[in-house]
Amino acid sequence: MDPRIKASRDQEKRLAEKLGGTTVAGSGSGWAVKNDVRNDVWSVECKTTTKASFTLTHAALVKAERQAFLDWRESAFAIEMKGRNWFVISEETFLKLIAAAEE
Numbered sequence: 467m468d469p470r471i472k473a474s475r476d477q478e479k480r481l482a483e484k485l486g487g488t489t490v491a492g493s494g495s496g497w498a499v500k501n502d503v504r505n506d507v508w509s510v511e512c513k514t515t516t517k518a519s520f521t522l523t524h525a526a527l528v529k530a531e532r533q534a535f536l537d538w539r540e541s542a543f544a545i546e547m548k549g550r551n552w553f554v555i556s557e558e559t560f561l562k563l564i565a566a567a568e569e
Contacts, residue, residue, distance in 0.1 A: 470514075477514045477546045478502045485510070500533035503544075509534035514546040522554065531556065 478489045487505030502512040511530035513520060527543060534541035540562075543554040555563075 473514050474512065477551070478512050481510060481512060481544060481551065500537070501530055504537065504539060507540055508542055509537050509539040510542045510544050512544045518548065520545050520547060527554065
């Protein structure tokens with residue numbers, strides 16, 4: 467198996483376990499359920515790279531957010547670089563998390 471595909475699948479599997487969720491068959495390439503990992507609250511698009519940088523576009527963020535919205539879930543974009551996951555969320559989602567933490 468291509469090492470990049472294996473790394474991507476491993477990232478998705480680890481993240482699904484940590485979130486108490488599941489990986490999406492075909493990495494979200496089906497017609498109904500998109501993004502790569504989901505649980506009851508979150509829909510997460512996952513990307514992985516061995517490089518020290520990753521180019522993230524507005525189009526990719528909006529696409530992941532749209533897919534999460536259609537699935538009635540919050541959107542997050544996980545980027546694994548050098549073995550560590552970094553998450554990108556919208557300001558609105560961030561403020562919801564802050565408000566929930568302060569309750």
